Amino acid sequence: MLVKQLVKQGLLFRNAAAITRAAYHDGGLKPSTMNDLPIPSGDWQEQYSRQNSKYNAVLILGVLTLVGTISIAKTSGLIELNYAPPKSLD
Structure with missing residues (x-):
């Protein structure tokens, strides 16, 4: 009943059109040029060294985490690496 009255008065269609137009963008963006790119500043070697030292620490x-995990799993008997034949068949 409410929808019928909204359609009858035209409110539903007018609001739908307004919502649709509100999401329209006219495309007034200018194309990017080389002047819009950031200009490098500072010594690249210092920044590279700092970043590389962080990467080396993560590596x-x-x-160390991988070696520790494998050694804990090996000593607990959870895995067998099979680098030598077993001492017994059982």
Whole structure:
């Protein structure tokens, strides 16, 4: 009943049109040029060294975590690496 009255008065269609127009963008964007790119500043070697030292720390931490995990799993008997034949068949 409410929908019929809204359709009869035209409110439903007018609001739908207004909502649709509100989401329209006219595309007034200008194309990007080389002047819009950031200009490098500072010494690249210092920034590279700092970033590389962080990456090396993450790499060392990852390798240590992997070695620690494998050694804990090996000593607990959870895995067998099969690098030698077993001492017994049981």
